[in-house]
Each structure stands twice: as structure tokens, then as C-alpha cells.
Amino acid sequence: MTVREELFQEIEQASDDVLEVLVSVLRQMRLSQLDRSALMELAAHSSAELPVQKHYPLRGMPVVIADDFDAPMSDLWDALGR
Numbered sequence: 655m656t657v658r659e660e661l662f663q664e665i666e667q668a669s670d671d672v673l674e675v676l677v678s679v680l681r682q683m684r685l686s687q688l689d690r691s692a693l694m695e696l697a698a699h700s701s702a703e704l705p706v707q708k709h710y711p712l713r714g715m716p717v718v719i720a721d722d723f724d725a726p727m728s729d730l731w732d733a734l735g736r
Contacts, residue, residue: 665673
């Protein structure tokens, strides 16, 4: 798959919010006339920050349960009893 084909495939799957950001970045780049090396550095930096799985943003994140998750809440029960 060529880079162009891969880009079109990603665009088809991207949300409107992502596309708005992409368009604004492209407009800024056109206005500021960044050189090729700066663009490559920007692309490398941006791709490192993007999540791998767009459709399931919580996948792969650890589930953390607080130590007092099931602790009795006597203060709350007292307040409800008044």
C-alpha cells in the first residue's frame, strides 16, 4: 500500500474532530512554509503521540480500583437517616 493510499484510508476512518485538526495543521504549514526536515520531525513526533487503536481508546489501559472501593460509608448513611 502506498503512503497516499494509507493516508486516504486513515482519512476515511477519522472522526470530524481529527480531520479539523489535520486541516488546521496543513493550513499552518502552508502559511509558515516549513522546510522538509521540520515536516519529517513533526510527523515523527505526532505519530509517537497518537494512540494505536482509535476505535477503542480505553483498550490497553490498566484498570485501577481504589483501596477503599467497597469500604462502608457510615457518614453517608448517617446523613441519609437524618
